[in-house]
Each structure stands twice: as C-alpha cells, then as structure tokens.
Amino acid sequence: MNRIITALAFTLLSLTAGISQTLTQTVRGEIKDKESGFQLPGVIVVLKGDTTGKINNATDENGNFTLSNVPVGRRTFIMSYTGYKTWVSTDVIVVSGKETFLNIEMEEESMKLEEVKVVAETKGVFNDMSSVSTKLFSIEETERYPGARNDPARMASNFAGVQGSNDSRNDIVVRGNSPSGILWRLEEIDIPNPNHFAIAGSAGGPVSIINNKYLANSEFFTGAFPSFYGNAMGGVFDLKMRNGNNQKHERTAQFGILGTELGLEGPINKAKGSSYMINYRYSTLDYLQGLHIKVGTDAVPRYQDMGFRFNFPTKKCGTFSFSGIGGISAISIILDTVTKKPEELYGDKTRNQYFKTNMGVAILNHVISLNEKTTLKTSVAFSSQWINVDHYLILRDSTFHTVGLPHILSGTFSESKITFTSFIKRKINARNSFKTGFYVNQFMVDLTDSVKVNSIYDNTASVIDAKPWKVRINTKATFLLAQPYFNYTYKFGKGFTMNTGVYGQWLSLNNAVSVEPRAGLKYSINEKNVLSIGYGMHSQMQPTYIYFMLPDSIHMDGLTVANTSGVQANKNLGFNKSQHFVMGYDLFPAKYLRIKVEAYYQQLWNIPVYSVPSSVSLINRGASFSRFFPVYD
Structure with a gap:
C-alpha cells in the first residue's frame, strides 16, 4: 500500500511540474521604413515585461528579427531605432502551436536628434499619408469585437460613424453613404465584392470570403481618403496579406460554425527566404447536412473559399x-x-x-x-x-x-x-x-x-x-x-x-x-493631443x-x-x-486609452435619380439578401 501511495504521489508531482512549465513560442518579423519601404537593420526589438532580460534581439541586414522562448498569451513588443519613432505592438497573440510573424513599418523622426527631448511611442493608430478618418487594425481586432466573426466589415461596424445593415449580411453604411460606396483593395489591387452570395452592385454579403488567417495588419478609411484611393465615396478597406513561415512548415485545422478550415504554410527555399501559404475553408453547415444533421432550414448555404x-x-x-x-x-x-x-x-x-x-x-x-x-x-x-x-x-x-x-x-x-x-x-x-x-x-x-x-x-x-x-x-x-x-x-x-x-x-x-x-x-500638440483636418x-x-x-x-x-x-x-x-470635409481630435488620456472625436460634412451631387418623379435615387439603396437584381429604370 505504501508503495502505491508513493507512486501516486510521485505521479501527481510530475504532472504538476509538467503543467507549471511555461509554454513558449518563437516570434519573428520584418521591419521597414514606412515611407521608402527599405528594410531597417539594427532595430532593437524587446518583449515588454521580460524579467529575464534575454528576450530581445536586433534586426539583420534584411530587416528581419527572431525572438525565441516568448511566453504564450497577449504580448507587447517594443521596437526602437536611432532617428525613428519608437514603435509599440500591443496585444499580439502568441500561441503555442504556431509561430507569430510581425510586419512593422517605422516612421523616421522629422526633427533633428539634438532637438528631441522625448520620443513618443507610436502604437499603430496613425498613417502619416492620411490625416483624418483612418483606422489601422490588427488581425486580433477582427476576433475581439462582438459579432465580428473574424470579418473586417463586421468589425468595422463597431466603429463610430459606421452602421451595419443587419445580422444576415455584412454591408456597412459609412457616414450615411451607400453600402455600395465601399472600396475593397487587396495587395494594391481593387477587387470585386469579396463575399459569398454577393448581389450585383453591392459591397457586402452574408459570409465573407476573406479569412483573417492570411491577413496582415490593414487599414480602414471612413472619409477624405488619400489621393491613392479612388472610385469610392463611402469607405476603403486596404487589406494586406502576410507571407508564409519561411523557416518552418506549419499545418493548422479548425472546425467552426462558419466553416471547416485547413491551413498550410512553410518555406520553399530556406536559404533564399521564399515561402508559401494556403488556406482553404468549406461550409460547415453543408457538411452537417450531408451527415443528415438538421441545421434549422432545408435551404443550407453551400460555399467554399x-x-x-x-x-x-x-x-x-x-x-x-x-x-x-x-x-x-x-x-x-x-x-x-x-x-x-x-x-x-x-x-x-x-x-x-x-x-x-x-x-x-x-x-x-x-x-x-x-x-x-x-x-x-x-x-x-x-x-x-x-x-x-x-x-x-x-x-x-x-x-x-x-x-x-x-x-x-x-x-x-x-x-x-x-x-x-x-x-x-x-x-x-x-x-x-x-x-x-x-x-x-x-x-x-x-x-x-x-x-x-x-x-x-x-x-x-x-x-x-x-x-x-x-x-x-x-x-x-x-x-x-x-x-x-x-x-x-x-x-x-x-x-x-x-x-x-x-x-x-x-x-x-x-x-x-x-x-x-x-x-x-x-498637428501633434504633444504625445497626448492631436488635431487634424482633411478635405477630399x-x-x-x-x-x-x-x-x-x-x-x-x-x-x-x-x-x-x-x-x-x-x-x-x-x-x-x-x-x-462627393466632397468630404473632416475635423478631428485625438486624446490619449491613459496608456491604453484613446478618445477620438471627428466632425464631418459631405456634399453629394451628380447622383442618378428616376426620370419619372420618385423618392428613390442611387444615393443609398440599402442591403437585403432577397435583392438579387435591383432594377433602376
């Protein structure tokens, strides 16, 4: 009996020791100059709150860095480089089963070094080529907002001045403009409506084709956009895709209500840094119907992307x-x-x-x-x-x-x-x-x-x-x-x-x-107050x-x-x-708190209307699943 008790106690102690071990993962990334796109060598990257003093590194000649043994969870990373504004990446999710990769663009300080007294931390909320109505968002944010469903459009409906249509579709109304006034851009290319069951002329749908598993940090504009965006009046989604892991092959699988997913990525040639990434998703509801499991309706949507x-x-x-x-x-x-x-x-x-x-x-x-x-x-x-x-x-x-x-x-x-x-x-x-x-x-x-x-x-x-x-x-x-x-x-x-x-x-x-x-x-009055105006x-x-x-x-x-x-x-x-006039004020009262206020005015003209007197025009037709083909005579 004593032997059994001793063996059981030893087993429990071993399990406790195993559970108490901290799970870690590798975090890698690439850092570039924001204006020129040139890779920055020698940027110091550290994990905030690291008590060991060992989780830090500097970028190589190609702007790449690697941090090993980073504890899993939500982490903050600080990037500093002489002559550049310090960059802080907050709420980066580090998981045990997959390496994390960061794409960072740092902004050069415009003042001479001897004039700099305090260097403000840039937390990814501003784009210097856009003065107003800009939101930089990370992939984690598409998972954090209630009802976002990993969808950038549904995430954006949580922003001020943006209204979703209804729960069945992800069309959004930006500052009263038509949902069809949204521009979707992917890797510098203006793309068609990236949604399943899309209606002609619309910019939304019930299920997004875009999967946040392959996106990098991206931007959303709600008015007075910069001059490199056009053919849009409501808003702009400028989406970037991340590269696959160029050092390690990774396989992921996920089963969810919106779809069953399989992801593959890894190096093609480690020495040259080439990589691949493929992500596939199939409708879970269609799969369940094939197993004769009732899902609430016989009209089951079938989709894959x-x-x-x-x-x-x-x-x-x-x-x-x-x-x-x-x-x-x-x-x-x-x-x-x-x-x-x-x-x-x-x-x-x-x-x-x-x-x-x-x-x-x-x-x-x-x-x-x-x-x-x-x-x-x-x-x-x-x-x-x-x-x-x-x-x-x-x-x-x-x-x-x-x-x-x-x-x-x-x-x-x-x-x-x-x-x-x-x-x-x-x-x-x-x-x-x-x-x-x-x-x-x-x-x-x-x-x-x-x-x-x-x-x-x-x-x-x-x-x-x-x-x-x-x-x-x-x-x-x-x-x-x-x-x-x-x-x-x-x-x-x-x-x-x-x-x-x-x-x-x-x-x-x-x-x-x-x-x-x-x-x-x-105008950045100081590190806590920013004023802005814009016209377009x-x-x-x-x-x-x-x-x-x-x-x-x-x-x-x-x-x-x-x-x-x-x-x-x-x-x-x-x-x-349309003409957009915008005035904005940003306040950073605390370390992780931002208050943003914007006033805007829009003037629209050259909007088509019915030749026969009617209260309907093409300013805003709204969104509806049953509106397969709207007709304007």
Missing part, C-alpha cells in the same frame, strides 16, 4: 509574390415539395429560387528598392465575379399541392477585369516624401437579365410559359478605367504633417472624367450593370415614350460626386 500567397525574395531583383483569394457559393430554396406553409429563413415563399456566385482574384506583384530612399512596385492582376439567379413560380391548387413551376426570372452577371498598376514611393529626406502611380483597368462584362411579367390571373404554367421574356439587360462590352494619382507628404517639424495630392479618373465607356484634389493637416473630392462610377439597363420608357423631345428600340439610356451617366 481559399486564399494563397507565394513569396520569392531575391538578392538583386527585388521580391516577387503571387497571391489570390476566391470563393464559390450556392443556395437552393426549394419549396414546391412541401405540403404546408413553409417557414424558411430567406427567400420568397411562392418561388423555387436558385442563387449561385463565384468570385476570384489572382495578383502578381514585384517590389524592388531602387535605393535606400526609393521603392518601385508593379502589379498585374486578373479578377472575376459571376452571379446567376433563376426563379420558378410555384402554382398550387386548393389543397396546397404544386401543379406548375413556370420559369419567371433568369439572370447571369459576369464581370472580369485585368488590372495593371505601378507606383514609386520616395522619401526625399526626413521631412519630404511622395508616392505617385497609376491604375489601368480593362473591364469585360457579359450581362443578361430577363423576367416574365404575369398577373394574378395567370394561374397555369402553360399561360405563363407562353408569355414572352421581358429583357432588362442583354449585353457584352469591354471598356477601360484609368486612375493616375500623386500624393506628397511634408513634415514641418514640431508636430505638423501636411498631406496634399490629386487623383484622376477616366472611363472610356462614356468618356467621363474627374480630377480630384485631396489635402490634410495633422471623390467620385465613383455606377455599378456596371446600371449602364446597360433597358428601361421601359425613355425621354425624347420632352416626352416620355416606350423604349421599343432597346436604348441603353443610362450609358452616358457620369460619376457620382
């Missing part, structure tokens, strides 16, 4: 990367087989509805430091969005049995785009820097949309089938959108930073042109299908007549226009 990035740095030719995201989705709401009044989550209860969407973008980037002060980046991308919808009217008899399923709505919207973009970013000195470049986009659209117009007296399938289709859209077209820009930043010293720039936009479809000035001024003129083209609609009636010689000749009356619509 993936993101990838391959990164190839070279010694003399810069860095090449190939990145992309994509997703496919479908939902079928079949109600003709039920024998009692259905209770479905979505859709019209008098129709069988079939809705499919595909979205994808592939991006080839090349970035090279021409010298310590100048960076050139060039990108070529192909993106595509495809939407298909079919509706069948359910005709029933007095016993609620189906007696006919005539086809009453059919539409396919296909829009592809080839993008070529390039920019030069140069830091002339500590006070002067600029960024200039251009975008050229070639759109290729194939749009069809037809509907059967029937009355309540058409109660047999043969009568409805015999009716002609009313064609609302039927076109194939190719056109260009060109977008040059220039942005200049000047730091006066003593806390003043000025941003000025100009953005241009030309649409070959109707030769619409817009030239838009942008300006901003930021902004424009946005219409959703592409709007240009090719065939309205029922048109205006001729002051009269409204039937459109019997198939005139595309919207083809000459110009850009929506």
